[in-house]
Amino acid sequence: xxxxxxxxxxxxxxxxxxxxxxxxxxxxxxxxxxxxxxxxxxxxxxxxxxxxxxxxxxxxxxxxxxxxxxxxxxxxxxxxxxxxxxxxxxxxxxxxxxxxxxxxxxxxxxxxxxxxxxxxxxxxxxxxxxxxxxxxxxxxxxxxxxxxxxxxxxxxxxxxxxxxxxxxxxxxxxxxxxxxxxxxxxxxxxxxxxxxxxxxxxxxxxxxxxxxxxxxxxxxxxxxxxxxxxxxxxxxxxxxxxxxxxxxxxxxxxxxxxxxxxxxxxxxxxxxxxxxxxxxxxxxxxxxxxxxxxxxxxxxxxxxxxxxxxxxxxxxxxxxxxxxxxxxxxxxxxxxxxxxxxxxxxxxxxxxxxxxxxxxxxxxxxxxxxxxxxxxxxxxxxxxxxxxxxxxxxxxxxxxxxxxxxxxxxxxxxxxxxxxxxxxxxxxxxxxxxxxxxxxxxxxxxxxxxxxxxxxxxxxxxxxxxxxxxxxxxxxxxxxxxxxxxxxxxxxxxxxxxxx
Numbered sequence: 459x460x461x462x463x464x465x466x467x468x469x470x471x472x473x474x475x476x477x478x479x480x481x482x483x484x485x486x487x488x489x490x491x492x493x494x495x496x497x498x499x500x501x502x503x504x505x506x507x508x509x510x511x512x513x514x515x516x517x518x519x520x521x522x523x524x525x526x527x528x529x530x531x532x533x534x535x536x537x538x539x540x541x542x543x544x545x546x547x548x549x550x551x552x553x554x555x556x557x558x559x560x561x562x563x564x565x566x567x568x569x570x571x572x573x574x575x576x577x578x579x580x581x582x583x584x585x586x587x588x589x590x591x592x593x594x595x596x597x598x599x600x601x602x603x604x605x606x607x608x609x610x611x612x613x614x615x616x617x618x619x620x621x622x623x624x625x626x627x628x629x630x631x632x633x634x635x636x637x638x639x640x641x642x643x644x645x646x647x648x649x650x651x652x653x654x655x656x657x658x659x660x661x662x663x664x665x666x667x668x669x670x671x672x673x674x675x676x677x678x679x680x681x682x683x684x685x686x687x688x689x690x691x692x693x694x695x696x697x698x699x700x701x702x703x704x705x706x707x708x709x710x711x712x713x714x715x716x717x718x719x720x721x722x723x724x725x726x727x728x729x730x731x732x733x734x735x736x737x738x739x740x741x742x743x744x745x746x747x748x749x750x751x752x753x754x755x756x757x758x759x760x761x762x763x764x765x766x767x768x769x770x771x772x773x774x775x776x777x778x779x780x781x782x783x784x785x786x787x788x789x790x791x792x793x794x795x796x797x798x799x800x801x802x803x804x805x806x807x808x809x810x811x812x813x814x815x816x817x818x819x820x821x822x823x824x825x826x827x828x829x830x831x832x833x834x835x836x837x838x839x840x841x842x843x844x845x846x847x848x849x850x851x852x853x854x855x856x857x858x859x860x861x862x863x864x865x866x867x868x869x870x871x872x873x874x875x876x877x878x879x880x881x882x883x884x885x886x887x888x889x890x891x892x893x894x895x896x897x898x899x900x901x902x903x904x905x906x907x908x909x910x911x912x913x914x915x916x917x918x919x920x921x922x923x924x925x926x927x928x929x930x931x932x933x934x935x936x937x938x939x940x941x942x943x944x945x946x947x948x949x950x951x952x953x954x955x956x957x958x
Contacts, residue, residue: 464921465490468914469873474862480815485783486870488877490925499881502780503926507885510771511753518775518882520730522748523698523768524639524650524739527729528955531710534559536954538626540689542677543696544607545634546659550586551611552578553622556950559706569618575941582946585614591660600657600664601676608680615685627957628689629681630949632696633673635661638748639693640741646956648690650674653746692953695770697725700948702955703939704904712935713899714892717944718773720879721835721907726771728892733762753889773882781878785810804871805832811867816860827851835908838868843913872912880922887927895933905938906945 461470469487470478481487488495510520538555553564562571563578566585572578587610590596590603597603615623628647636656643649654668668676674693682688701717709715716728732749733756741747751769752758778786785807809832812821824833828851840850847854847861856864883903887893895901909915916936924932939947 461489461491462921462925464914464917465873468918469869473866473869474859477815477863477866481866481870484785485781486785486874488781490922496925498780499877499922499926500928503881503884503888505780506776506881507888509777510885510889511751511755513755519772520751521695521770521772522639522732522751523695523727523770524641525646525694525698525768525952525956527715527766527768528702528705531705531707532955534706534951534954536627536950536957538564538622539950539953540611540623540626540629541632541949542607542611542629543632543634544589546661547589548586549589549607549610550582551614552582552585553619553626554578554947554950556947556954559708561947561950564619564622566614566619566622567616569616569621575943575946578946589661592663600654600661600667603661603664604673604677604680605684608677608684611681612684620687623685623687623689626689627953629678629691630699630953631674631677631691631693632699632949633693634696637673637693638746640746640748641739642741644740647692647953649740650693651741652693694949694952695725695727696945696948697727698768698770699952700906700944701727701768701904702951703944703948704902704937705955706951709902709937711899712902713896714901715904716886716892716902717904717906718879718883719906719945720875720909724773724879724907726773726882726886727768728771728886729766730769730890731764732767733758734765736761736763739765771882771886776878776882781874781881785814804838804875805834807871808833808838808867811871812864815863815867820854820856820860823854824851827854835872835912838871839908839912841865841868842872872909872915873918875909876915876918877922879919880926883919883923884926887923893923893927893932893934894930901934903934903936904944905936906942908942910938911942 488499490496534556535558536556538553541552541554543550553566555562560573561578562573563581564571565581572581590606597606633652635654635658637652637654640651640653641649642651651672652674653670654673657665657668674691678688678691697717697719701715704715704717714728716726719725731752733752734749739747739749750756752764758764809821825831837850841864847856847864883893893901
């Protein structure tokens with residue numbers, strides 16, 4: 459039985475036959491025409507689908523966002539919002555608005571508007587800081603962390619930039635640490651509390667100070683003190699906010715709309731059905747109500763109402779039992795925190811395979827050639843896409859066999875990443891039919907991140923997804939923001955489509 463065209467072209471073609479057999483023996487390549495491989499992968503899909511709805515051992519975590527999809531697809535226009543993204547490494551700030559779907563930024567120093575993405579990204583790049591780390595002397599508590607972020611934001615706005623704050627409708631906060639969402643009012647904007655559950659990375663020591671507290675309210679108060687300006691804060695997951703880019707008028711002909719981020723990190727967002735209590739989803743006082751998703755094991759109760767809310771699928775956290783190899787064992791950069799091998803897991807696997815199949819010295823010469831500390835998806839994508847070895851790694855002496863092995867490793871890493879995405883997506887399909895379309899309408903998958911841009915990557919995801927779906931035909935369109943970066947305009951689309 460011949461391999462499907464999509465797999466032959468993008469996963470196999472060009473790999474040296476001897477090295478191909480090595481990759482097969484290591485389980486790094488699984489074949490869509492082998493019944494044993496396909497049976498294993500469908501069993502994997504079934505396990506993941508079951509664990510998504512498990513109340514005991516949920517992998518991946520399925521987090522309630524508190525955000526409903528808009529009732530109608532509207533025109534994407536809104537005045538300024540301050541977009542603040544706080545992550546473990548950096549904190550970014552931007553003042554942005556939308557005009558009929560076009561993103562417009564403001565230079566906080568001069569008050570000048572900019573319209574091209576390059577200009578907006580430059581302003582955003584100039585308006586970032588290293589997220590404050592724990593330091594007994596300089597930043598001993600989580601409250602100090604928030605105060606320093608607010609003071610940094612205040613320092614960005616000079617006299618002309620401050621004038622625009624009078625038009626600013628609020629603050630849209632992406633908080634990159636574990637937190638529980640609670641809905642505090644009927645209106646969405648300003649109506650979400652983010653109760654911190656745990657801090658991580660260089661901010662781990664801040665957990666005792668912030669745990670259980672509403673970080674949206676804390677940051678709002680600190681910005682008020684630092685800038686003498688107050689506005690409601692809406693805290694939301696960046697993947698959910700980015701999904702709103704695909705919910706404006708331009709995309710109104712689609713049925714279900716989801717967004718999959720696959721770059722340095724990975725995440726997926728899609729509306730799902732929740733059971734809402736009689737009193738509604740809004741919490742008051744000390745109440746911290748979180749609705750439960752409707753599933754086979756958790757049906758809708760008699761006194762409950764069914765409503766759609768976005769789910770934040772923490773898709774990196776999936777057990778790899780069926781597809782695990784010895785190259786997935788890095789304790790520092792665990793692939794089960796990012797199963798598509800993005801972020802640090804990708805270069806970690808590149809290093810292990812290059813060292814194993816060629817040599818440590820050869821791998822280090824590749825790093826020296828491009829003056830880098832690691833090799834990642836950019837280099838893998840270029841090589842797998844047909845760029846010559848010497849074009850990417852000038853001045854590296856390599857035999858034809860070594861170049862063939864590098865090519866095979868790069869192609870294998872990318873195709874394996876696509877396979878794991880397809881397993882996640884087919885698990886979602888098995889649970890709720892996403893990807894099959896409905897009522898003569900296609901579903902839509904929004905794509906974000908660098909790996910989606912790699913040659914053949916989308917075709918591999920689609921091919922595996924349909925095959926794992928017991929070969930039931932998909933009715934879905936893949937789409938992306940022009941630069942595969944819906945996270946930049948996404949928060950503004952949320953504000954435009956959910957604003958009162």
